[in-house]
Amino acid sequence: MLALSLVAFVGCKKDKDKQKEVTVDNLVGTWEVYKSYYADEDGSEWDDEWGAAAGYQSFLIIKANGTGVMEDIDEGYKSTTSFTYKIEPGYVTITDSYGDTERWTVKSLTDKGLVLESVYGNETLAIYYKRIK
Template sequence: MKKLIYAMLALSLVAFVGCKKDKDKQKEVTVENLVGTWEIYKTYDDGEWDTEWGVAVGYQSILKINANGTGTMETIEEEYRNTTSFTYKMASSGTITITTSYGDTRQVKVKSLTDKELVLEYSEYGATYAEYYKRK
């Protein structure tokens, strides 16, 4: 009897863990799925996590991706606002090449994409960085 109870409990646990909401399901990395407004809620900077993002802490970074290959990144810090325009090209591998209006180019990899979250990763000067966005 105990074995049957443990088996049922294990089966229930597997069923519960295996059932994710559709909104948490990984999306294909396409322009259509990336288009929208995204806000950083945490970053990973070469071994350090930074979770102090958002209106509550007075620092926001908002990424707007348009369907026509353009976008903006707006940084808001108290009374300071800076908006940078960019163009982007997407490779089939989920790598995006971003070129800012200043002429800077960076390649980022889409590590994760769901209806609610976008995770971008890039390397610079031998270090790995990641930016975690939530859809606005």
């Protein structure tokens, strides 16, 4: 009985970490940045830690109606930028309220996490999110 319970528990955990299709239903929610990765054409690269402990928080709030909000909190100062988005297989294109458009590759999407990547020539930016709602 204990072995069967353990198998059921492990099976449920794996389901939560299973890759999801890039759809509105799977993206809707509030995502908090916990890490970013950047590499440039000179071969320089670095990881940045994010979150309350690091002193800087950033949230991506995706709504079902094709809109959302980017919210940043830095030393108590809060700024927000609204956006619209479009989903294509494996991609999310975001247009902010200033008219700037960026196409992001969805490198990973699970119930708990989201990784978006943008490549400009020889520069790569990856942003790692955890779902908080």
